[in-house]
């Protein structure tokens with residue numbers, strides 16, 4: 001164990017922030033930490049929109065399903081998968097870009113995830129708190145319009161950043177045995193391990209300082225997965241030039 005790993009293991013999402021601002025120089029350092037993440041084929045396809053405008057923030061909070069912290073956090077970033085500048089790179093060399101491949105969707109989206117998690121870790125190392133906002137995809141077309149995103153640019157998620165005004169408990173993760181398989185896939189012991197984990201999560205939810213509930217992990221997930229998952233996403237992504245082949 002070392003300080004970096006301890007920092008990782010102490011992660012919790014933060015949803016309440018003080019009014020203290022984050023200096024722009026600090027934010028730029030966090031962005032540089034994000035840029036240092038590995039990037040598929042050096043593609044560097046993550047673009048970040050820092051949303052400062054209070055009215056836009058309020059609109060995004062609503063579009064994300066009424067998540068007040070989107071408006072309240074010191075800083076709000078929208079991480080976009082962006083292949084627009086690759087179009088530009090091809091134009092600069094009079095090359096015809098071949099776009100629309102599922103593979104490009106995966107690499108562009110993955111780049112955003114790797115970039116953002118570096119930002120989050122760097123922020124946490126400075127005692128800042130963060131929460132990702134996938135809720136932006138509830139109304140992704142309106143979010144795209146509000147931020148004037150061109151073709152080949154889509155908002156993957158948002159990120160609230162600020163000084164924490166709460167100290168929530170760490171949420172236990174699945175046992176390593178369920179996640180780490182040896183040489184081949186097997187789910188032989190998964191049911192028993194998940195049953196044990198359900199008990200841990202029930203205890204965590206029953207005893208945590210806010211939003212107490214009576215639920216295990218598998219119950220929570222099984223309830224969630226009976227609902228459709230943002231079915232508008234495919235046509236939206238296709239309209240932006242992704243997922244066509």
Ligand SMILES: Cc1cc2nc3c(=O)[nH]c(=O)nc-3n(C[C@H](O)[C@H](O)[C@H](O)COP(=O)(O)O)c2cc1C
Pocket residue numbers: 011012013014015064067131132133134135136157170171
């Ligand atoms: C891509 C992504 C999107 C998320 N979207 C939201 C969101 O819209 N609102 C929210 O409150 N939390 C959101 N979360 C936070 C998760 O709910 C949280 O990470 C998870 O419950 C585990 O809790 P922890 O981060 O405190 O360990 C998101 C997390 C990820 C990785």
